[in-house]
Amino acid sequence: MPRKLASGQKLVLASHNKGKLREIEALLRPLGIEVISAGALGLPEPEEDAPDFAGNARIKALAAATASGLPALSDDSGFCVAALDGAPGVLSARWAGPSKDFSKAMALVNDRIGDNPDRRAWFIAALCLAWPDGHTETFLGRIDGTVVWPPRGDQGFGYDPMFVPEGSQKTFGETDPAEKHAVSHRARAFAQVLTSCFG
Numbered sequence: 001m002p003r004k005l006a007s008g009q010k011l012v013l014a015s016h017n018k019g020k021l022r023e024i025e026a027l028l029r030p031l032g033i034e035v036i037s038a039g040a041l042g043l044p045e046p047e048e049d050a051p052d053f054a055g056n057a058r059i060k061a062l063a064a065a066t067a068s069g070l071p072a073l074s075d076d077s078g079f080c081v082a083a084l085d086g087a088p089g090v091l092s093a094r095w096a097g098p099s100k101d102f103s104k105a106m107a108l109v110n111d112r113i114g115d116n117p118d119r120r121a122w123f124i125a126a127l128c129l130a131w132p133d134g135h136t137e138t139f140l141g142r143i144d145g146t147v148v149w150p151p152r153g154d155q156g157f158g159y160d161p162m163f164v165p166e167g168s169q170k171t172f173g174e175t176d177p178a179e180k181h182a183v184s185h186r187a188r189a190f191a192q193v194l195t196s197c198f199g
């Protein structure tokens, strides 16, 4: 049975990524949910060692819910490139190295693609809601598009400047945040959270 969250409920956002926190807070604001970040509560970041997005999202949400005694929402997401058999995928953050340098990560993606004519790419987001008693619900969203080089635009975060979503001419880096929120992988997963947990 899907569980519901009521307006006024406190929810921990189990992410330490500022770009994701900003986007998820914007999505939750209209619902009257009080959002507290895992960072503000001083919660540690658990090891994300699952082989897929859903598994990692579950690890993060469960760790935050258990430690805080509140329902927790996590996001595990990444950038997948067809010519690289889906890489960087769950390693998207790690390709940027300890300095979180996404110019470097994007250059690495471009170098590895080389002259492969297959430019298909997609973002995936797994959102997991976990409760302190161990109950979890996971939702997946995806947006398809193409890789471009050189990167364009300074909005968004991560690999946004090298991704053009289907039906657009602009990279996510050139896209107004509200416009990105309307179509993104995270928004698509979030739409399912809304139906299931707030419906």
Ligand code: IMP
Binding pocket: 017, 048, 075, 076, 077, 078, 079, 090, 092, 093, 123, 156, 157, 158, 159, 160, 172, 184
């Ligand atoms: P993690 O889910 O915290 O392990 O990291 C996911 C990584 O995927 C982020 O650090 C970004 O590099 C990348 N990523 C996820 N969602 C997006 C997005 O909407 N735009 C650009 N990059 C993203």
